[in-house]
Amino acid sequence: MSTNHKTFGVLAEFANPADLMDAAAEVRDAGFKNFDTYSPFPIHGMDDAMGLKPSKLGWIVLGHGIAGLLGGIALQSWAMSVAYPMHISGKPFLNFPAFVPVAFAIVILLASFGAFLGLFFLSRLPRLNQPLFNSDRITKATDDGFFLCIEATDPAFSEKKTAEFLKSIGATEIEIIPE
Amino acid sequence: MSQNTATVPDERLVKGNHDFASITKLISDIPQQKTPLWWYIAFGISNILLAVMLAMVVWLIWEGIGVWGLNQPVGWAWDITNFVWWVGIGHAGTLISAILFLFRQGWRTAINRFAEAMTIFAVMCAGLFPAIHVGRIWTIYWIFPLPNSMQLWPNFNSPLLWDVFAVFTYLTVSTLFWYVGLVPDLATMRDKVKGKISKMVYGAFALGWTGGNRQWQHYEKAYMILAGLATPLVLSVHTIVSFDFAVSIIPGWHTTIFPPYFVAGAIFSGFAMVLTLMIISRKLYGLEDIMTVDHIEKMNIIILVTGMMVGFAYAMEFFIAWYGGFEYEKFIFINRALGPYAWAYWTMITCNVVAPQFFWVKKFRRNIALTFALSIVINIGMWFERFVIVVSSLATDYLPSSWGYFSPTYVDVLTYVGTFGLFLTFFLLFMRFLPMVAIAEIKAVLPQANPAYYRSQNGHSSKSE
Numbered sequence: 001m002s003t004n005h006k007t008f009g010v011l012a013e014f015a016n017p018a019d020l021m022d023a024a025a026e027v028r029d030a031g032f033k034n035f036d037t038y039s040p041f042p043i044h045g046m047d048d049a050m051g052l053k054p055s056k057l058g059w060i061v062l063g064h065g066i067a068g069l070l071g072g073i074a075l076q077s078w079a080m081s082v083a084y085p086m087h088i089s090g091k092p093f094l095n096f097p098a099f100v101p102v103a104f105a106i107v108i109l110l111a112s113f114g115a116f117l118g119l120f121f122l123s124r125l126p127r128l129n130q131p132l133f134n135s136d137r138i139t140k141a142t143d144d145g146f147f148l149c150i151e152a153t154d155p156a157f158s159e160k161k162t163a164e165f166l167k168s169i170g171a172t173e174i175e176i177i178p179e
Numbered sequence: 180m181s182q183n184t185a186t187v188p189d190e191r192l193v194k195g196n197h198d199f200a201s202i203t204k205l206i207s208d209i210p211q212q213k214t215p216l217w218w219y220i221a222f223g224i225s226n227i228l229l230a231v232m233l234a235m236v237v238w239l240i241w242e243g244i245g246v247w248g249l250n251q252p253v254g255w256a257w258d259i260t261n262f263v264w265w266v267g268i269g270h271a272g273t274l275i276s277a278i279l280f281l282f283r284q285g286w287r288t289a290i291n292r293f294a295e296a297m298t299i300f301a302v303m304c305a306g307l308f309p310a311i312h313v314g315r316i317w318t319i320y321w322i323f324p325l326p327n328s329m330q331l332w333p334n335f336n337s338p339l340l341w342d343v344f345a346v347f348t349y350l351t352v353s354t355l356f357w358y359v360g361l362v363p364d365l366a367t368m369r370d371k372v373k374g375k376i377s378k379m380v381y382g383a384f385a386l387g388w389t390g391g392n393r394q395w396q397h398y399e400k401a402y403m404i405l406a407g408l409a410t411p412l413v414l415s416v417h418t419i420v421s422f423d424f425a426v427s428i429i430p431g432w433h434t435t436i437f438p439p440y441f442v443a444g445a446i447f448s449g450f451a452m453v454l455t456l457m458i459i460s461r462k463l464y465g466l467e468d469i470m471t472v473d474h475i476e477k478m479n480i481i482i483l484v485t486g487m488m489v490g491f492a493y494a495m496e497f498f499i500a501w502y503g504g505f506e507y508e509k510f511i512f513i514n515r516a517l518g519p520y521a522w523a524y525w526t527m528i529t530c531n532v533v534a535p536q537f538f539w540v541k542k543f544r545r546n547i548a549l550t551f552a553l554s555i556v557i558n559i560g561m562w563f564e565r566f567v568i569v570v571s572s573l574a575t576d577y578l579p580s581s582w583g584y585f586s587p588t589y590v591d592v593l594t595y596v597g598t599f600g601l602f603l604t605f606f607l608l609f610m611r612f613l614p615m616v617a618i619a620e621i622k623a624v625l626p627q628a629n630p631a632y633y634r635s636q637n638g639h640s641s642k643s644e
């Protein structure tokens with residue numbers, strides 16, 4: 001091994017979703033933190049197996065929704081009573097029932113952008129490239145492969161021992177991914 | 180203990196002996212294979228229609244809306260009919276992707292991508308009509324609350340403005356929802372395609388998706404939240420479209436039944452359009468294992484239910500017209516059935532109320548040729564429904580001295596026909612370049628996707644014992 005060689009992590013392939021989930025639980029129990037499982041579809045129960053905390057996305061969406069509600073009402077109140085007050089068949093300037101549809105649309109619009117942008121923010125995307133793609137095998141993760149990768153940044157990581165550990169918990173293939 | 184109950188196993192959602200790899204291959208091969216000849220022919224025809232539409236729109240803008248058949252008192256006719264019709268068709272996509280998702284209907288995975296694409300393109304067609312019917316399109320930006328040199332602000336009391344916000348939000352949210360669903364499948368395409376440029380393009384749009392569970396975790400949450408947001412939105416959009424009519428004082432429009440009646444009609448016509456497109460493309464692309472006859476049957480049941488709701492609304496309108504005791508309202512409904520537009524009214528009744536009754540019979544629900552024919556009949560009927568509502572009420576309103584009759588000009592007809600060019604051009608591009616079934620979601624509904632599948636089979640999973 002050359003001296004410049006840096007390792008990104010150890011990638012282990014598993015036969016099926018059940019094996020991957022069991023392996024994730026073992027890796028979690030062994031005290032690893034910086035690892036992830038890769039699968040072509042979300043596997044239910046994997047969050048618990050990996051010991052992940054619930055997604056914070058809901059809070060981001062809630063914040064956007066509240067901003068949309070306040071902003072929507074403020075925009076309409078200001079436009080209809082300050083910027084361009086108009087007498088329309090004796091209706092009050094601050095005609096709140098009429099403001100409901102537009103305020104609602106703005107809430108949905110902003111909350112949806114919150115969900116959309118929040119998803120990619122929390123997933124640390126978009127990324128043009130990442131070391132994981134140095135693996136030849138990882139492209140199977142969007143097809144029919146089930147993988148677990150323990151990253152070298154994990155304090156408990158040691159290239160040799162981690163690879164052996166993954167082998168011992170049922171990995172069918174092991175690959176060292178260079179940085 | 181005696182067993183008095185038995186469980187009825189669900190029909191398998193995906194037919195045939197598929198595993199994860201064969202699903203990937205089945206769907207991701209479609210954009211990779213050589214473009215079939217029929218696609219070029221269909222695309223050519225669509226482009227011609229699109230060119231016709233653009234020519235008609237340019238002619239309209241150049242000459243003014245007098246080139247349409249509009250007159251006094253019929254100031255809204257085919258333009259608004261087409262708008263409501265297209266936006267109604269768009270409703271099926273979000274219904275399938277959001278509402279059926281919240282109800283945990285696994286069968287939606289086969290058709291949601293497809294239906295969402297249809298939604299986006301249908302709403303684009305819909306948006307064209309209100310934009311061009313304003314006459315002076317160069318001032319269209321006045322409908323948005325933008326600071327301008329005239330210190331002018333839009334009137335937020337107006338349902339027409341609510342409509343702008345509703346349709347704009349709907350188009351945007353549908354597109355976001357569609358794209359979020361596409362990202363994992365674009366990553367599959369990125370990993371499958373051979374060409375360097377196509378790999379780069381799919382890769383760029385896949386945003387670096389790896390399929391890691393730390394991504395799936397947020398993805399699933401985002402998908403559920405978007406479904407939760409889109410559900411009230413889809414119900415609100417056609418409600419607000421119906422306010423365009425219901426908030427006015429024209430007889431036949433000023434009724435409280437409009438919002439639910441419009442929403443039911445929108446779902447009715449949208450499902451019919453999904454069926455029309457689906458029956459053609461499942462055959463052309465050999466997707467019968469994924470879009471099965473069971474799907475067609477389930478959609479036909481929804482068509483039957485919403486068709487009955489629409490039929491009930493037609494009957495209720497008549498009842499209220501009589502029960503409400505308002506002369507003009509009573510007259511307009513008798514006039515709809517017996518007056519100058521009776522031919523349109525009875526076309527509507529035949530297509531929307533009579534035609535779906537076939538679907539009470541299981542054999543007809545599962546008959547593909549009949550479903551295809553009826554799906555087209557229903558959309559013809561739904562077009563006439565909007566035509567009857569828009570035109571008959573305007574043509575004979577309060578003052579008999581100002582009654583009129585609307586006849587379309589060739590510009591009316593060709594603009595409408597041309598929007599099919601716009602719709603199909605985008606739809607064909609979608610089928611050619613994007614995975615038209617949600618690959619990741621289909622895999623997730625296979626029995627093999629559930630870890631419990633391996634645990635129930637002895638020794639199959641080495642680790643679980």
